[in-house]
Amino acid sequence: MNSVRLGEIVAALGGELRGDPAQAIARIAPLETAGGDAITFVAQAKLRTLLEASQAGAIVVAPSLVAAAPNDRSLVVTDDPYLYFARLTQWWAQRLRPVPPAGVHPSAYVAPDAQVAASAVIGPMAVVESGAVIGERVQLGAHCVVGAGSRVGADSVMHPRVTIAAGCSVGERCVFQSGAVIGADGFGIAPTQGRWERIEQLGGVRIGNDVDIGANTCVDRGALEDTVLEDGVKLDNQIQIGHNCHIGAHTVMAACVGIAGSTKVGRNVMIGGAAMIQGHIEIVDGVTVSASTMVMHSLRKKGVYTAIFPVDEHASWEKNAVTLRNLYALRERVRALEKAQKKE
Amino acid sequence: MNSVRLGEIVAALGGELRGDPAQAIARIAPLETAGGDAITFVAQAKLRTLLEASQAGAIVVAPSLVAAAPNDRSLVVTDDPYLYFARLTQWWAQRLRPVPPAGVHPSAYVAPDAQVAASAVIGPMAVVESGAVIGERVQLGAHCVVGAGSRVGADSVMHPRVTIAAGCSVGERCVFQSGAVIGADGFGIAPTQGRWERIEQLGGVRIGNDVDIGANTCVDRGALEDTVLEDGVKLDNQIQIGHNCHIGAHTVMAACVGIAGSTKVGRNVMIGGAAMIQGHIEIVDGVTVSASTMVMHSLRKKGVYTAIFPVDEHASWEKNAVTLRNLYALRERVRALEKAQKKE
């Protein structure tokens, strides 16, 4: 982890430098813990007090907060410090994690009729099955599987142990984390005489560009048509996307979300962790669903939607929960009281 | 995706054909989007309007809906169109996805004392450990692991990257999706002096015939005896079955369900997505548990059980949630009012 010069950062990412371009930066650190060898950032005015006390060697800051920064620190002034920070992490990661040399690891298996770009990196024990197409500069980590006839677009990075089933397509510049499963069979069964008949899932999964998928997240293949994630969708870990869902561009979901089959989620939707979305409904563009919220019906109006039982000390919860089981009866009692009062 | 003749479908699957057996069918499609080259089905009377407007080349339909179908379409009349559709997808999948040739892929590892049927397909990088038994026509996908002494019954299909730990048994005609973990250690710990002592899990997992298990679903091994899934159980993705659970035949669970240890679930139970079931309880045959419902106690009577906080706009939710934290007090106030009223 050799250090860089502050001037190199500004040369690469822009911003107005107020300080010495030769200053050494050894790390990126949070505002509270950054020392003299670190660069940090402050994106919220409410952090002004932390900013004033910061020991960071250099601070990325918005024009409005420049005055609050300690006098003797280097500053990088930019309109959107959080975005600057994001790009700084990308630049930093490229320095620290050089792309492995192109080529197929000797322990990998690539089917004879698969197409792997010469610039791609195929890791140890990876499997690329018949007819699959791996684009330029793709990185398949150890133990990845790309099924028959599937495609992974240029510059996408599959961390170790990502499984893409047969007949799926992944766009460019996607990043999938370990354990993700793309294209498992959707859950289709038909009842018959007290048991279940399997409905084979004949569709695939179609994933756009710049889509990120978290660890152990599953996106099921469609029953007849494709499950679709549009460009820029960002999924955290342990998410379940049912068959035939259609997720609009730049929609983001925190960990542990589940979306049942055939639901259509719009663009720029934000879904909090562990929210659960019913199947066969629609959520329009720009909706926010709070964490742990169960959505039972379509949300056709932009807004924030919530359904969380408020946490409480157990004894207090218990008394309220018992009452809740008789809530309708309580309402009837209030109604009776109101009626009696009116009569008086 | 070469097309078939309508007559081939009816020859294979039955039903009464009203139309030209030579008609070409290129795909199976949903009622709304099926074109002239597609076969579709309609299983619900409430879809009559869609049926009347359908552009499908052929329609699988119940006798009661024949009159509503457009005059110029081919029909396949059958008592249970949904079941017919399920079988049609199976027949179609067999056409499109030929079974790979039998044999062990050169990159797989099969322990010298494992038994693999000559008709089985062992995929790239798969591992079959010591003493394991792989039945006739079993397909193990890439990166599957079958642990020491475990058995996989005839005609079962393990998609890529299924892990079956040591000492487990899987029946015939099962289908497991990628990332499934069968036989991980159950969660057993004993407290001692502010820390936890591990309880080794000495049981296994016993899975019947025709069981389907979804992607990244886990079924833990038993502590002393076996965890059991009876015949025909169907589990969707990301499900957690704790140690020593016993799941009755033909019970079905949607994605993200969790069942804590030692719970007994009856036959033909239906559990909605993300429902959570307490440990050491019993759910009798034929119960339905709604999605996202937490079941804290045994359900000893057939019926539908639900526990969902109703979703609302956030501001409205917030006012109700605050009130909910004082619900018991509200009931006391109503009681006081009633008392006062009685005195009058």
Add this chain to the structure above:
Amino acid sequence: MNSVRLGEIVAALGGELRGDPAQAIARIAPLETAGGDAITFVAQAKLRTLLEASQAGAIVVAPSLVAAAPNDRSLVVTDDPYLYFARLTQWWAQRLRPVPPAGVHPSAYVAPDAQVAASAVIGPMAVVESGAVIGERVQLGAHCVVGAGSRVGADSVMHPRVTIAAGCSVGERCVFQSGAVIGADGFGIAPTQGRWERIEQLGGVRIGNDVDIGANTCVDRGALEDTVLEDGVKLDNQIQIGHNCHIGAHTVMAACVGIAGSTKVGRNVMIGGAAMIQGHIEIVDGVTVSASTMVMHSLRKKGVYTAIFPVDEHASWEKNAVTLRNLYALRERVRALEKAQKKE
């Protein structure tokens, strides 16, 4: 599964033997089902009736329950029978599951500059990447991946298909179940013009000694600093630990829990299955969170916290749920009644 002599058990694990040391014990079994060839235990006074009726050949029992045991059974008297049982399972497992011979399986890939202790066991198809360090007597199961520069401490056991990403460290005597993913990228994104910019995750994961991690559980790497699990943490299956969380020693979580990023959980905390914990909050030492509870704010006082919608028959739930959506209004009506009453 050859049997042991009762005397061997007591010699290894202690306790006061009342019975014949030469008695053969073929299995450990639950109190209800244990036969004459089995040893069982009883840890709770409320199980006295089961104890009186037990058919077990030998019973581990506390001094206070000795009198309730059938006269003709062998007893092992010990102060903490549950702990004794835990250690008995460990002793039993060591007998039944001999450690595989040390060495690297020929099908595994170990990078030339990785360090693998001579006493370690590296299973089939496992991958140990550049600069990784594998300690003494570590067992890496089939298909495990240890990323570049990561460390696994002595005596830790990784079941088949555990993935540890680059730059993480795992302590000694840890046990991770199949499908666990340690060090996937945390979910960091910055909004910009209707889409999302990736924040590279530059921290790692630091895991102490004696930590157990369940199947398909994910622990994300930190954004800038490390995600930390202290000594003795026990995580069940399908858990999600977000980036920069800090989990205190001997804290235990049942399956399907989710903890969002940057949350600090104290020591000896117990979190029930499927509980969800908001990000950027703090839970102090010794707190218990009930199953399926969503924690939206810091819990700064030791105690038991719960938030569960009580399950009910669907029709009853529906009436209560509708009323709940108007609960605040109901409170206003009660308030109006109270006001009217006061006026009288």
